[in-house]
Amino acid sequence: MRTLALVEARLLVRHPLMLAGLALALLAAFDDVHAGMRPAFSAITATQAMFFGVPAFFAANLATSRARRAGTEELLAPVPLSRAARTAASCLAALGPFAVACLAQATALAVYLATGVRLPRLPTVWELGAGPLCVLGACLLGLAVARWVALPGVPLLVMIGLVSFSIVVNDLFDSGHLLGFNPEVVYWGPPPYRDFVGFVPGSLAWHDAYLLALGLGAAALAMLRDSSVRALWLGVGAATVVAAAVSGALAMP
Amino acid sequence: MRAHQARELAGLARGLLRWQPAAGAAVLGMAVVLRAPDQIWKEAVWSLRVMALLLALGAVFALDDAAADVVAAVPLPLSWRTGLRVAAALLWTLPGWTAALLVAGPYLSGEGVLWSTLELAALLACGVALAAFLAGRGVAEPGVLAAPGLAVCWLGLYAQPAPLALFTLREQDWLAAHLRWAVVLGLALAALVALSRDPALRR
Numbered sequence: 001m002r003t004l005a006l007v008e009a010r011l012l013v014r015h016p017l018m019l020a021g022l023a024l025a026l027l028a029a030f031d032d033v034h035a036g037m038r039p040a041f042s043a044i045t046a047t048q049a050m051f052f053g054v055p056a057f058f059a060a061n062l063a064t065s066r067a068r069r070a071g072t073e074e075l076l077a078p079v080p081l082s083r084a085a086r087t088a089a090s091c092l093a094a095l096g097p098f099a100v101a102c103l104a105q106a107t108a109l110a111v112y113l114a115t116g117v118r119l120p121r122l123p124t125v126w127e128l129g130a131g132p133l134c135v136l137g138a139c140l141l142g143l144a145v146a147r148w149v150a151l152p153g154v155p156l157l158v159m160i161g162l163v164s165f166s167i168v169v170n171d172l173f174d175s176g177h178l179l180g181f182n183p184e185v186v187y188w189g190p191p192p193y194r195d196f197v198g199f200v201p202g203s204l205a206w207h208d209a210y211l212l213a214l215g216l217g218a219a220a221l222a223m224l225r226d227s228s229v230r231a232l233w234l235g236v237g238a239a240t241v242v243a244a245a246v247s248g249a250l251a252m253p
Numbered sequence: 254m255r256a257h258q259a260r261e262l263a264g265l266a267r268g269l270l271r272w273q274p275a276a277g278a279a280v281l282g283m284a285v286v287l288r289a290p291d292q293i294w295k296e297a298v299w300s301l302r303v304m305a306l307l308l309a310l311g312a313v314f315a316l317d318d319a320a321a322d323v324v325a326a327v328p329l330p331l332s333w334r335t336g337l338r339v340a341a342a343l344l345w346t347l348p349g350w351t352a353a354l355l356v357a358g359p360y361l362s363g364e365g366v367l368w369s370t371l372e373l374a375a376l377l378a379c380g381v382a383l384a385a386f387l388a389g390r391g392v393a394e395p396g397v398l399a400a401p402g403l404a405v406c407w408l409g410l411y412a413q414p415a416p417l418a419l420f421t422l423r424e425q426d427w428l429a430a431h432l433r434w435a436v437v438l439g440l441a442l443a444a445l446v447a448l449s450r451d452p453a454l455r456r
Contacts, residue, residue, distance in 0.1 A: 020405050024412050031414045051408055058401030069397065152317065152397045153274030156310055159404070160281055 004081065004089040009096030012063050012139070018097060021055025022104060025131075029108040033117045036194030040117050041186050044108050048101060048131025049182035053138040054159060056097050060142030061155045064090055068150060084226040087147060091219045094139035101132035120186065120196045126204035127185050133208055134181050137215030144222035178207040178251040201253035210251055213244035269318065270341050271396060275311030279349040282307035286353045295422050297360035301369040302420065304353040306407055308346045309376035313403055314396030315342035316384040321393060335449040339381055346377065368431045372419075375434050378441035379406055385448040410437075 012018060028047040032039040067073045076086070105128045112119065141162075145155050166180040177183050177200060185204065189197035217240035224233040282304035315338045318324065324334065350373055358366050380403040387395035410419045419437075421430045 017401060017405055020409070024405070024408055027414075028412050031412065051412060054408060055401070055405045058404065062398065062401065069394070152271065152394060153277065153311075153314060153400070156274065156400050156404070157277055157281070160278070160307065164281070164285070 001081065001085050001089050001092075004086065005092035008063070008090050008093030012059060012093050013096045013100055015059040015063055017055040017059040017062070018100075021052040021059070022100060024055070025052035025101070025104055026108070027051075029104070030111070033112065037118050037120050037196040038186055038188060038194055040112070041119050041123065041196070042184060044105070044112060044119075045123055045127045045130070045185045046182050048105065049134035049138075050163075052097075052101055052104070052131065053134040053181065054163070056101075056135045057138035057142040057159055058155065060090075060094065060097075060139040061146045064143045064146035065150075068146075082226075084223065084228065087143070087222050087226045090143050091140060091222060094136055094143065094219075097139050098132050098136040101135040102129075105129075105131060120199075123185075124204065126208050129208050130204065130211060131182075133211040133215065137181075137211055137218060140215050140218035140222065144218045144225075147222045147225040174201075175252060178202045178204075179210070179248050181211070183207070203251050206247045206251035209247035210244055213240045213247055216240045217244060269320070270338065271314040271317040272341075272345060274314045274396065274400070275308070275342070275345050278307040278311030279345065282349065283352060283356075286356050294360050294362075294365065297357040298365060298369065298422065301353060301357050301361075302372060304350070305369065305373035305376050306404075308349055308373065309380045310400050310403055312342040312346050312377055313380040313384045313399040315339065316381065316388050316399075317394045317396045318388070319393050321388065331451045332446075332449040335385060335445075339445075342377075342381065346373075364427075368427060368434075371431055371434050371438065375438035375441060376403070376407065378438055378445060379403060382441045382445040382448060385445055389448050389452070 025048050028051045029043050031043060033043055034040070062069075067076055076083075081089075109123070109128065111117075141158070142155065145158050149155075162181065166182060169176040169180045170183065171177075184200060186199055187197045189195045217237055220233050220237035220240055224230055224237060227233050285303045285307075286300045288300075316335070318338075325331075350370070354366060354369075361369070380399060383402050383406070384395040384399035387398050392398060413419055417433065418426065419430050419433050421427065
């Protein structure tokens, strides 16, 4: 299974949508960085979920559904690895894009420091980690959607729902702001939104725990479809839902 | 003869066209437009931009055709068949857009409505051209690939740095930004026309 996971990870990382997402994430990380401290801090902490996470979701969904779309699922039936094991390998493969996202964040931070980009302070590991965790969760959710739903257009509607939810909670700075997937860490202030006027309250560490719990929940959902021990994955899924609810509540100011 | 065949194909459209994603996208888009009741013009512009993206994402499924290989044998050329499907996509896109304009339009100037419609046209053309490209490469359900592709293209347009920005809200930059949108529209239409030529004529 380890070999299959490595092969799947390589395929996933080299998927055209994934490469496009990585390019967009890097473009967004360096756009406008010299315009002021607020845009620079936002660029490195709050853009990766959108520009890399959305393409990662679709890439994982298309990679997982490729056998079904090509009508070749029957050919995979005789292989010695069960469908559940293949799903597990695909879940592990999501660590590939996660590693790439971490590397992109580290590169962006190194370039910021080397070129003297002005920041209110150095971003914490929790602030930098939210983007890669979103990428991981997006891959796992894309995989789960591909495993459960064969209808064309459904992945699109799922992503539209996620983005809509994120936009709705994005402005709730006193309550549900950190329940979104790409929350701003700094206030925008008055137009032209370039001055740093303070940090948004709330715990980014718990926000990261919330994102991780949601991602693991998506993985459990994917495993639930094919595993012979459904009760186990149902239990894991329920535990991740509880963990997401608790960490989401603790993340709030 | 061609008109007769086109009518025959159009008669079968209900069973041949994948309209469900477009319907879902239009309903979601209207929800976004209606959700901004205390509309200032900036919110109205953004709600129309979201609606345009959703309508374009729904429209790319119009070129899905599991029977494309069978239909390819009819004397009606590919350009006509693609045109029929694009026309059908417009049939469900335009009412959705009109409804969105009726809700958000009063908060915009006439110029703003025109620019938003240009953005819709460019996104639609990009999406359909991408689907036509995939269909030409033998993908029976190009919408499944073209919709994520268009979403990522939209992110790419959105991520353009300030000197090349397309999604600007600064009124002094609107003309330049929409000239860029017009270029995108022109390129996408040219690609669509080229990709809709019958493969036999391209050899």
